[in-house]
Amino acid sequence: MKTFNYHSTKDVKEATKLASSSSAFLAGGMTTLPSMKLGLASYKDIIDIKRIKKLSGIKASGKSVTIGSTTKHAEVANSKEVKKAIPSLAALAEGIGDPQVRNRGTIGGSIANNDPSADYPSACIALNATIHTNNRKISADKFFTGMFETSLKKGELIEAIEFQIPEKSCYQKYPNPASRYAIVGVYVAKHKSDVNVAVTGAKACVYNEKSIASALSKNFSSSSLDSVKISSSGMNSDIHASADYRANMVKVFAKKAVDAC
Amino acid sequence: MASLVGSRVERKEDKKLLTGRGKYTADVTFAHQTYAYFVRSPHARAQIKNIDTSKAEKSSGVVAVLTGKDIANDKIGGLIAGWRIKSEDGSDMKVPAHPPLASESVNYVGDHVAVVIAESLDEARNAADLVKVDYKVLKAVVKTDQAMDSENIYKDIPKNLCFDWLLGDREKVKEAFDKADKIIKIDLINNRLIPNAMEPRAANADYNPSTEEITLYTTSQNPHLARIIISAFNGVAPENKLRVIAPDVGGGFGSKIYPYAEEVVCSWASKKIERPVKWVADRTESFLSDCHGRDHVTHAELAVKNDGTFLGFKNETIANIGAYASVFATVTPTYLFGPCATGVYKMPAAYSNVKAVYTNTAPVDAYRGAGRPEATYTIETLVEKAARELGMDPAEIRMKNFPTEFPFQQTLVHSVDSGDYNAGLKKAMEVGDYKGFEKRKNESASRGKLRGIGFCSYFEACGIAPSAVVMSLGCGIGLWESAEVRFNPTGNVTVFTGSHSHGQGHDTTFAQIAADRLGVPLENIEISHGDTDKGPFGYGTYGSRSLTVGGTAIVKACDKIVAKGKKVAAKMLEVNESEVEFKDGEFIVAKSNKKKTIGEVAFACYLPGTYGEVKSPLPEGEEPGLKETSFFDPGNFSFPAGSHICEVEVDPETGNTEVVKYTAVDDFGTIINPLIVEGQVHGGLAQGIGQALYENCHYDDSGQLVTASYMDYTMPRADNFPEFNLGFTCTPATSNPLGTKGCGEAGAIAAPPAVMNAVMNAVGTEVSMPATAEKVWKACQKMNKSNSKAA
């Protein structure tokens, strides 16, 4: 690991002021630290944001659940509010990695990183989330722009993620047996006026599988997907699963999710 | 006194190991410590045109940058292959030079090219980035089954062939096959694995210029062997000037049997710079440069009669031994593999032909089971296929071919002293409720799942090994074991063993043996191992040998102690030696109440003068002290055996496969500590199931290791396993006085075929290891298609 300056601050303004083109915010460090150790990334300044109180915590209203960016996966998994309002979101958090990762990794870090096989991005898309940053609000469908890419500007800090409470929802994933990230994860959410089917792990970036979503908006049952065909074009292919397998699993896991809603 | 042998004594060493009080090589830091970082090849195959170290040498904190040229100038020898194998045509195996630091070519990603030694690890690592190696990249040879048709990696090794070995009789096999009703054929891949010991390899060498002595701390299963190799073959220091200490070692599974380049380089470099040199592998280095395991491509055939009787077996295997021939790399796919490939059966004719090939991948050597898992996987998937094709019950076909009389002369090499294979299989069927399988299958089906059942009956040859036998087969060392039992004057005991514990629980099991034999309480016995300056030479731990060979040496040394003790006690009690009996720690005069405890006798041995009332108890001519040494060379291998039954559940929609029931019934002969044995079985099963369903080492076509981290290499975890049902049968071994057979490798040997047979039973077609979701899903699709055609 290359040497770096470590800053720890209690204040959003100070954190963003410290940010530069060669800095990174440090939340759980579950992605940042391994990549620094492996020499894949190096920064001049590391800005620890875990002590900024207002970034952590969970608030629920009748319509939405808002989760502070440094809230840990384990906190989301165990939260009474989340379990009551959006049980599928608590279940998703419970299924991330392992206990060590869940006790350190944060929701803000996860979506800022936008790993193509991370779980939370699918929740953001499926639950029409709004990403609150230090200077604007971004809707989820504009936030995830590509592999490990988001619409965050350099030094922009995620403060919270606001999820719309759906009528019903369920997340199902086939975990990579080694890392337990999603090989394919499908988050189905039925809202009053629409259905979202967010797919992660399958392509370079999380996306809304419109063919399944539209079939489900007509008839919210797994049998309505029998005739849907998912093409393998643009799907990831690696030592764990081929594009063809992933394409098939998108539908299989969408069905499982609908059945479990 | 109740016997400790057979009781579930909790592991004495666990408190230290579980509370962070163990002492590992990485925990050792010397005054004036320096840190080494190795420059490794990023290419699978390349010529080294030039190495420019000038920038690195000027980098902050750097003490030295050493390359292959330096090591060659100092005439340090290369790494060795310890077992000479001859080809079928009588020619010797072909072995390339394996310098501790490469100077002309690199032959796998991770190959050691140069070492940077600095005041801190960070400085060493930063400077390593500045070592400029000019490579001419060559086309890599990667795939096992294509190695013989690829470019020669070494110019004097045609077809990349190390040897083409035959065990058995081709003619006899042909005759047997001519008589067969049916020939069952199978093509298999035994997937390559990475051992992944919890503690990465490490070395810390401290040269003392005034005594010219090197103390080397290292992660070794085998410190004495490390010493003799580093001394006699690498020529770093004479044996009397090299002390090798393997302190607590966090697992080895075979990968830490042999010294690697890093230990040699650290020892040599310490001498060169006259400061201690420490190296600790990071996890990536472990993936890249620890010896890997398995990696066979096999075609095998079984000739059978319609009633299921086996007539003959043939096995054509290509074994990938990686870029260089490591210490036990050549015996693992030959004598540890071939003889066991006929399985636990009467087999009138058989041969095993193995072609060992070099590729541009990390060296492959012994890994838990070493050769026997590959053998067992071959025969047991073949037997299960025979049962399917003949429409027989998998248990019935096995029982039909089990030998029932012992000693049993196995087809290719071994004379198996004891066993009862029918009893084992019957017990497994009982413990695993074979009868209830159909019911469980229907229940699974009601949840949309396919349930399959698979058997494996195995035997293996371990307790390695009778020296005369192995040396006649090409082994460069004897494989006996030593023990020294030392009574301290105050009556407690230190036992030195030449074997080494790195998770096996010797501190407890060996103490139980000595406690029983000497009648001394367990807490008064300490087991010492892992230091060449303490206790006699020994051969370390692997091949399920420690208890059977090393434990026996302890028994023999204890018996010598008792024999001397009798003489001394007789003198003390003023009777004839023949009147003294030894029982539960006491020397007793028959039919009297006269006795001396072994502690009193020990004390007397150390204080042989006259002291008040006490007169010298030593018989004339007897030396003072109470310490005995024994070297035990077994007369035969030992032959654990057993039957395992696995049930899996497959989700046909995703291909996800789960082991839902696993029954293992093993015959390890006498069991000293059931708690430890069960732990060994559990660990072996985890690795065996891991091989079947999860683990796979993958190199891409250019020779880059794709599975170089836990993000891609699937280590099984606790939640991948059901509760294991264990059972035991016991036919004591006759080749050692304890009657033990060895339990460390059984799980890893038996589990892969049991699991894979269950998968194939569930999905109806052959699936290769590891049975990943996608492979199983494809098999399910195929089954659906053929079912819908049939309907």
Ligand SMILES: Cc1cc2nc3c(=O)[nH]c(=O)nc-3n(C[C@H](O)[C@H](O)[C@H](O)COP(=O)(O)OP(=O)(O)OC[C@H]3O[C@@H](n4cnc5c(N)ncnc54)[C@H](O)[C@@H]3O)c2cc1C
């Ligand atoms: C072994 C392992 C298994 C895992 N398994 C899974 C899994 O199954 N599913 C899954 O989804 N994930 C998985 N993860 C990832 C984990 O969930 C973490 O959430 C993720 O690594 C990032 O979160 P973090 O808090 O650790 O972020 P960090 O590592 O601290 O930061 C990651 C990136 O986000 C930036 N960042 C952090 N917080 C903010 C913020 N508030 N505003 C702007 N930028 C920010 C950082 O600067 C950095 O670039 C796994 C990780 C590991 C190590």
